[in-house]
Amino acid sequence: MSTADPAPLSLRQTVGITVAHLTKKFANVTVLNDVSFEVRPGEIFCLMGPSGSGKTVLLKHIVGLETPTSGQVRIGEFDASDPATRAKVRLAFVFQAGALFNSMTVYDNLALYPREHRLGDEKDIRERVMHALSILSLEKALNKMPSELSGGMKRRVAIARALVMEPQLLLYDEPTAELDPILGATIIEIIATLREHTAVTSLVVTHDRSLALSIADRVAIIMDGRIRAVGVPEDFKRTTDPVITNFLSPLIDLKHPRFKQLENDHE
Amino acid sequence: MKQFIAFCESFGSALCMLGRSACYINTLPRQFPRFIEQCYMIGYTTMPIVTILCFFIGSALAQQSGYSMENFGAKQFIGALVGLSMVRELGPVMVAILVAGRVGSAITAELASMKVYQEVDALVTMDIPPERILVLPRLAAVLVMMPVLTVIANLCGWYGGALVCQYTKSISVDSQSYFAVLKRFMTARDISDGLLKAEVFGFVVITICCHIGLSTRGGPREIGASLTKAIVTSLIFILVLDYFINEILI
Numbered sequence: 001m002s003t004a005d006p007a008p009l010s011l012r013q014t015v016g017i018t019v020a021h022l023t024k025k026f027a028n029v030t031v032l033n034d035v036s037f038e039v040r041p042g043e044i045f046c047l048m049g050p051s052g053s054g055k056t057v058l059l060k061h062i063v064g065l066e067t068p069t070s071g072q073v074r075i076g077e078f079d080a081s082d083p084a085t086r087a088k089v090r091l092a093f094v095f096q097a098g099a100l101f102n103s104m105t106v107y108d109n110l111a112l113y114p115r116e117h118r119l120g121d122e123k124d125i126r127e128r129v130m131h132a133l134s135i136l137s138l139e140k141a142l143n144k145m146p147s148e149l150s151g152g153m154k155r156r157v158a159i160a161r162a163l164v165m166e167p168q169l170l171l172y173d174e175p176t177a178e179l180d181p182i183l184g185a186t187i188i189e190i191i192a193t194l195r196e197h198t199a200v201t202s203l204v205v206t207h208d209r210s211l212a213l214s215i216a217d218r219v220a221i222i223m224d225g226r227i228r229a230v231g232v233p234e235d236f237k238r239t240t241d242p243v244i245t246n247f248l249s250p251l252i253d254l255k256h257p258r259f260k261q262l263e264n265d266h267e
Numbered sequence: 268m269k270q271f272i273a274f275c276e277s278f279g280s281a282l283c284m285l286g287r288s289a290c291y292i293n294t295l296p297r298q299f300p301r302f303i304e305q306c307y308m309i310g311y312t313t314m315p316i317v318t319i320l321c322f323f324i325g326s327a328l329a330q331q332s333g334y335s336m337e338n339f340g341a342k343q344f345i346g347a348l349v350g351l352s353m354v355r356e357l358g359p360v361m362v363a364i365l366v367a368g369r370v371g372s373a374i375t376a377e378l379a380s381m382k383v384y385q386e387v388d389a390l391v392t393m394d395i396p397p398e399r400i401l402v403l404p405r406l407a408a409v410l411v412m413m414p415v416l417t418v419i420a421n422l423c424g425w426y427g428g429a430l431v432c433q434y435t436k437s438i439s440v441d442s443q444s445y446f447a448v449l450k451r452f453m454t455a456r457d458i459s460d461g462l463l464k465a466e467v468f469g470f471v472v473i474t475i476c477c478h479i480g481l482s483t484r485g486g487p488r489e490i491g492a493s494l495t496k497a498i499v500t501s502l503i504f505i506l507v508l509d510y511f512i513n514e515i516l517i
C-alpha cells in the first residue's frame with residue numbers, strides 16, 4: 001500500500017514509548033514480568049541487563065513482532081501491537097544479528113525501504129543511500145552481498161539501513177557487541193549525533209557500560225524480566241544497590257566457590 | 268484429531284495469506300521486475316525437465332497403448348488416446364508435480380530461511396508486508412507460466428507418441444494418421460479443461476509452498492522440515508484435487 005510522502009524528519013513529531021505492566025510468557029516461562037517504564041520523546045534511553053534477562057523480547061514488543069500476554073506498549077498514542085501503527089510511526093529496528101536481506105546487495109538492502117515506500121526517484125534514493133553508507137564508512141561495501149561481509153560490517157550495514165529510513169524511533173539491539181573499540185566508539189558517536197540533528201528517539205539495548213553511562217539521558221536496568229532500576233546515569237555511578245554495582249563493575253573473584261570443583265579436578 | 272485441527276488452522280491461515288496478498292494487487296505494476304524474475308524462475312528453469320519428461324511420457328503411453336490396443340484392433344486410435352490423455356490428465360499433472368519439485372521447493376527453502384534469519388521480521392518492522400513482495404509476484408508469475416508450460420508439455424507428449432507409433436514395428440501407425448485421429452477427437456474444451464487444471468494446480472502449489480515457508484519457526488533445522496512438508500503437501504493436493512476437478516469438469 002502506498003504511504004503518503006512523510007514530512008521531512010525535522011518537521012515530524014517526536015514520539016515516546018510507554019510500557020505499562022507488560023508481562024510476556026512463552027508456554028509456562030515468564031520472560032517479562034510486570035515491566036513498566038517510559039521513554040520520553042527525543043531522548044536516548046539505554047536498557048542494560050545480563051543476557052537472557054528479556055531485553056530482546058522487550059524490544060520485539062515495541063516494534064510489534066511479539067504481542068503481550070498482558071499489559072500494553074504504546075508508541076506515542078498508538079498501540080504497538082497493532083500493525084497499522086507501523087504505517088503511522090516510522091520506526092527502525094537494528095536486529096542483533098543484522099537481519100540483512102541475504103539475496104540482495106548492500107545497496108539494495110538500503111534502497112529497499114525508500115523504493116517500496118516511494119520516497120523519491122532513483123536518483124534521490126541513491127543520494128540517500130550513499131549518505132547513510134558514508135556515515136558508517138561503508139562506501140566500499142556498496143556492491144557486496146551480505147555473505148561477503150564480516151560480522152562488524154554486517155552490523156554497520158544494519159545500522160545504515162535503519163538510518164536510510166529516517167526514523168522517528170530507532171531501536172538498537174546490542175549495537176556495539178562484536179565490534180572493535182574504535183568502531184564501537186563510532187557507533188556511540190552516531191547515536192549521539194543523530195539526536196542532535198534529528199528528532200529521533202533512541203532506545204539502546206546494551207551490555208556496554210561506558211556506552212550507556214556516557215550518552216544516555218536515562219538508563220534502566222532489567223534483571224530476570226523485571227525493571228530493577230531507572231534513572232539518570234549519575235544515579236548509577238552513586239548507587240549502593242549491591243546487585244547493580246556488581247553488574248556494572250563486576251569483581252573478578254578467582255576464589256569464588258564455583259571454581260572449587262575445577263581446582264580439585266586439577267590437583 | 269489434533270492433526271486435523273492443525274490442518275484446518277494452516278488452511279485458514281493460508282487463505283488469510285492469499286487474502287492479504289490480494290489486497291496488494293494494485294502494486295503489481297510497480298513490481299514488474301520482480302514478476303519477470305519469478306516468471307524466469309518458474310518458467311525457464313522448469314522448461315528443460317518438462318520437455319524431456321513429457322516427451323518420454325508420451326512415448327511410453329504410445330508404447331503401452333499400442334501393446335494393449337492391438338488386441339482390440341483399435342491401433343489407429345492411438346493418436347486420440349495419447350493426445351487426450353496428455354491434454355486432459357498427464358500434461359497438467361506432470362507440470363504441476365515438476366513445478367512443485369523444482370520451483371516450490373526452492374520457494375519454500377528461500378522463504379523459510381528468510382523467516383529463520385529474521386529477514387521477514389525486518390520487512391515487517393519496515394512496514395513492507397511480506398505478502399506483497401514475496402508472495403504476490405510469485406502467484407502472478409505462476410498463473411502466467413503454467414499454461415505456457417502445459418502447452419509445451421502437451422506438444423512434447425504428442426510428438427513423443429507420434430515418433431514411437433511411427434518407428435515401433437508392432438504399432439507402425441504413421442504420424443500423419445496419428446495426428447489426423449488426434450485432431451478429430453480433440454475439442455477446444457479438452458484443451459481448456461487441461462489448462463484450467465494446470466492453473467489451479469500451479470496456484471495451489473505456490474500458495475502451499477509460500478505459506479509453509481513463511482510459517483517456519485525455530486532454527487535452520489526447521490528449513491529442511493518445512494521443505495519436506497511443502498513437497499508432500501503439494502503432491503497430495505495435486506492428486507486429490509485432480510480427482511475432484513475431473514469430477515466437476517467431465
Ligand SMILES: Nc1ncnc2c1ncn2[C@@H]1O[C@H](COP(=O)(O)OP(=O)(O)O)[C@@H](O)[C@H]1O
Nearest residue numbers: 026029031049050051052053054055056057058
Ligand atoms: N520465541 C521464544 N520462545 C521461547 N522462549 C523465548 C523466545 N524468545 C526468547 N525466549 C526466552 O526469553 C528469555 C530472554 O531472551 P532475550 O530477550 O533474547 O534475552 P536477552 O536479554 O539476552 O536479549 C530467554 O530465556 C529465552 O530463552
Ligand SMILES: [Mg+2]
Nearest residue numbers: 055056096173
Ligand atoms: Mg538479546
